Amino acid sequence: MRFLKTLCLGAAAAFIAGLPAQAETKLTIATVNNNDMVVMQKLSKDFETKNPDIKLNWVVLEENTLRQRLTTDIATKGGQYDIMTIGLFEAPMWGERNWLTAFDNVPADYKLDDVLKSVRDGLSYNGKLYALPFYAESQMTFYRKDLFDKAGLTMPEQPTWKDIDGFAAKIHDPDHGVYGICLRGKPGWGENIGQITPVANSYGARWFDMEWKPQFDTPAWKEGLTVYVDLLKKYGPPGAASNGYNENLALFASGKCGMWVDATVSAGFLNDPKQSSVVGKLGYAHPPYGKFNKGNHYLWSWALAVPASSKAPDAAKKFIYWATSTDYIKLVADYSGIVTVPPGTRQSTYDNADYIKAAPFAKLTLDTIQTANMTDATQEKVPYRGISFVGIPEFQSIGTAVGQEFAAVIAGKKTVDQGLAAAQSLTQRAMRQAGYPKK
Structure with a gap:
């Protein structure tokens, strides 16, 4: 009997072994x-x-x-x-x-x-x-409440870029490792361009007119880019032209930035004591604007x-x-x-x-997401969809090339006028090669 039981068990094991394994x-x-x-x-x-x-x-x-x-x-x-x-x-x-x-x-x-x-x-x-x-x-303004309190400053719920400049001047303390503001300088259509474009929008700029002609030769673009570049030159950390999202997040989390205008998603990380040294010191405000608050946040x-x-x-x-x-x-x-x-x-x-x-940032996050209008982000009409980007396939290469020009301006290798002239030229050439305006 024991022999038959062993035989049966062996046969069953052999049968199971012969089955194909579950495909991974x-x-x-x-x-x-x-x-x-x-x-x-x-x-x-x-x-x-x-x-x-x-x-x-x-x-x-x-x-x-x-x-x-x-x-x-x-x-x-x-x-x-x-x-x-x-x-x-x-x-x-x-x-x-x-x-x-x-x-x-x-x-x-x-x-x-x-x-x-x-x-x-x-x-x-x-x-x-x-x-x-x-x-x-979307975007929000992160700021150090402890530094603002020490300097006797009050962040308005909706700051302007002029406000931000004034605040940065008063909390900038590089001798003690604190810089007035951190902003993205790293080239890329989703890096510096994604942050600079809403600033430009808020000064009345647009990437293209209704005939797909680039608009970098306008006063609005000059004003918006100048504000962004001047802030980093005067109050930004060293090497700002190489700092993207992750670099600035690390800088702010380690207490080296007095203010940072960037993605709302950062708030959770900055409130995690395992990863951030500024927990309990944070304030939040709407993203700044220049002359108009349309298109100032993505x-x-x-x-x-x-x-x-x-x-x-x-x-x-x-x-x-x-x-x-x-x-x-x-x-x-x-x-x-x-x-x-x-x-x-x-x-x-x-x-x-x-x-x-x-x-504490939840309501602001939801508000900025729900009020960002991707089909109405500029003062003048445009033929494209997007706030921080232009919704056409060619933008990926064009935006990154323009971002390289703007990074050169931030690094002091070109003037604002030179950077905008180069952006105008390369964008005109790329759009012409892509066959715009398309019928």
């Missing part, structure tokens, strides 16, 4: 090296535990490099990535070209209606959603999309639903505190009394 799906995720995405990578073990048949391969890149690689891959149908981290610039254009897989039939438990409409609309084309937001942001979302070239679109969507869900937001809250959850995507985040209590 490998997803390659390309994302930006911002703090929230680094946290996503750490917490993705939760997803892999729940989905043992899916293996995640991460490609984490600096912002400019990420954009270059993703654009090349998707335009050539390279198929290197199953999930791409893109934004409001790429999603509608790539969706229009059928380069992305649409999010049709989103599961009911995902609660798509909870996602803020302005963000959903920005990631859609012709009524179809082509990416889901990991976080969304709308952006880092979102997750599935390229049409992915060989595992269903698995990719499964991961994206996880990473952009209310359950993921709870996971982050448990991991590093509710104040650090990805902001700007879901109404339920802002209906959460615990979040509102922990995040």
Whole structure:
């Protein structure tokens, strides 16, 4: 009897061993090296535990490099990535070209209606959603309340750039390692250009007129760029022309900046005592404006999309639903505190009394996101969509080239007039080669 039992068990084991193993799906995720995405990578073990048949391969890149690689891959149908981290610039254009897989039939438990409409609309084309937001942001003015109190200063709820200049002069203290203001100088259409363009908008500037003629030779552009450059030259940290988002975030978090005008998403990081030395010293205000407050703050979302070239679109969507869900937001809250959850995507985040209590910047974040109008951001009419960018494919290369010119101005290698003249010339040439104005 024992012999027969052993024989049967051996036969069963042999049968099971002969079955094909469950196929493992490998997803390659390309994302930006911002703090929230680094946290996503750490917490993705939760997803892999729940989905043992899916293996995640991460490609984490600096912002400019990420954009270059993703654009090349998707335009050539390279198929290197199953999930791409893109934004409001790429999603509608790539969706229009059928380069992305649409999010049709989103599961009911995902609660798509909870996602803020302005963000959903920005990631859609012709009524179809082509990416889901990991976080969304606008801009705000961060400032050190302790430094303002010491100098007897009061930050208005809505400052002007003239106000900012005056404040920077009074709190600038480089001998003690504190600089009046930090702003992005690093070239890139999503780096310095993404910050300078709203400033220029607020002085009445625009990138193109209705015939697609570049407008850098206008007084409005000169005034806006001069304000930005002068602030960094007088009150910015050394090497400002090389500082992008992550560099300025690190500077502000370590107490080296008196003010910083940048992405609202930074607030959570700056309120995390594990990563920031300025917790409890922070104040928040609306982003500054020059002469007009139209177009003085942008709308952006880092979102997750599935390229049409992915060989595992269903698995990719499964991961994206996880990473952009209310359950993921709870996971982050448990991991590093509710104040650090990805902001700007879901109404339920802002209906959460615990979040509102922990995040004094929450109402301002929501207000700037909801008031940023991507179709009416300039004083004069324009033929394009966008606040901090121009919604045409050519802008990626044009914007970065102009950003290099502006970085040279910030570094003192060119004057404002020289930088604007170069921007005008290179943009004219690029638009002519691209066949604008298009019929």
